[in-house]
């Protein structure tokens with residue numbers, strides 16, 4: 001294969017020496033036709049989206065229904081995160097740990113260098129300076145993504161703070177940054193016609209935690225390609241946080257104000273496609289309570305001078321699961337999307353230039369499915385992929401909390417863990433203390449979803465909903481959680497809860513209505529924190545007494561509520577060997593505190 005040399009030098013240079021050097025090196029390796037520095041201007045958005053429309057990647061949606069918004073359909077093979085191709089390449093294998101894929105960093109760089117050689121031929125190489133979190137944070141967290149995908153450029157503009165102001169600050173500080181290199185891995189021969197969604201069957205999503213560096217090859221899907229999100233703000237940031245004594249977590253951040261006007265900030269970790277975006281934007285069904293959003297996927301938490309944990313959302317947009325989103329389940333997401341400037345991927349396209357997905361109102365009589373096929377309500381295949389997504393600016397969210405703009409973040413009163421479990425896990429359980437809460441997080445389990453490639457519905461342990469995102473040894477990560485709990489007074493730490501919106505009755509239906517009704521559970525949590533709500537002590541922690549949970553106006557029988565809250569000792573006894581087996585994975589790396597918690601639980605269950 002003949003490789004084109006870059007025909008034009010970079011459009012704009014930079015006075016950031018290390019960045020200039022890296023951009024030159026990458027251009028030499030990947031041989032793009034041209035290099036463009038992404039500045040974040042409105043003209044650039046127009047140019048990039050026009051280019052995507054011309055390439056057939058984007059369909060421009062009807063301006064009155066979806067202003068300045070686009071629909072993309074991916075290659076059918078490139079629809080989710082690829083955990084099997086995701087690596088943590090620490091120098092020592094033990095630092096990657098029992099839950100991550102590992103390869104020697106030099107060996108991996110050898111493989112990737114071969115793959116990236118000439119990989120941008122015939123394409124444009126974009127340089128995207130970005131910052132995760134606030135530009136005026138005490139220590140702004142810079143990154144630069146180099147990509148050959150216009151789809152990535154358009155999406156990164158929504159999901160992160162990017163462009164000229166970021167580059168100017170980086171230059172002023174000659175700041176360190178995370179180099180994040182991405183290619184779809186589809187070079188074009190001269191004259192070769194491009195496809196709407198270029199990608200490669202060979203995929204590598206690779207992190208070098210000690211070097212704070214990311215290389216991603218072969219996929220255009222959000223979680224694999226928008227490198228500020230999972231790769232930087234979770235995997236790399238968790239390794240940085242471990243070194244520096246803070247936390248990078250897969251958590252939404254929510255502000256809840258009681259009828260008395262008292263505000264509490266709540267963070268919650270659920271695995272992908274288990275309800276973070278919905279809870280982050282919930283519309284309370286109980287009178288007088290108000291919810292506001294700060295973030296729907298990632299929280300960075302540090303101790304403040306007052307000894308409390310403060311959280312910021314490092315992102316600038318929402319990358320939400322489309323199916324199931326509608327006016328009833330998530331009216332605030334719908335309102336955010338109404339603001340326009342959004343990208344929909346792998347949803348159906350209606351004949352009048354709108355989008356549709358399973359669960360949305362106004363089912364069309366005919367549409368084009370995410371696979372490009374004719375779709376009608378009689379079709380056996382879904383119109384939208386189960387992991388189809390919307391990408392939309394957070395600033396358009398009607399209930400965005402003012403504190404979102406505060407680089408100090410908000411003090412967290414409660415941390416929730418949750419997952420999808422048909423059985424065993426009650427609607428809500430309160431941990432006795434931080435170590436017990438860490439045990440709840442460490443043993444969190446959930447049925448797998450379409451957010452990652454692979455079989456769905458399989459129960460797996462997903463510690464703190466971070467299984468696919470821990471950038472170092474998971475045993476050390478659990479130890480870090482235990483250590484965090486020792487850094488402050490117990491009374492200042494967030495209280496920890498385990499929730500399950502997905503428990504089923506004997507007929508397979510959800511026992512709990514969920515969505516806005518989850519405000520009832522949040523109310524109990526706030527009242528627990530304020531010392532006004534009752535709880536029953538059980539072997540697994542404190543659960544609400546039936547009277548303590550506000551079920552006013554809820555269409556549920558007393559039996560149904562009792563079933564949702566039930567602690568069934570038979571089910572829990574079956575859980576013990578599974579937890580023991582899970583803990584065995586960690587060997588010596590398992591914090592002793594967690595084994596003690598398991599022994600305590602076993603004893604308590606034996607006593608009841």
Ligand code: GDP
Pocket residue numbers: 270271272273274275276277278279296320321322323324325329501502510513514515518
């Ligand atoms: P995220 O990926 O963690 O942000 O999860 P989402 O909030 O996007 O939700 C993923 C899927 O779970 C969507 O199809 C939602 O409709 C569904 N979901 C979210 N919250 C609830 C809930 O409280 N109850 C039930 N039954 N489903 C929910």
Ligand code: PGA
Pocket residue numbers: 081223271272273274276277296297319320321451
């Ligand atoms: P989610 O984000 O957690 O909102 O699903 C994307 C992902 O985790 O892949």
Ligand code: MN
Pocket residue numbers: 250271272297
């Ligand atoms: Mn996520």
Ligand code: MN
Pocket residue numbers: 273276277278296297319320321
């Ligand atoms: Mn989400």
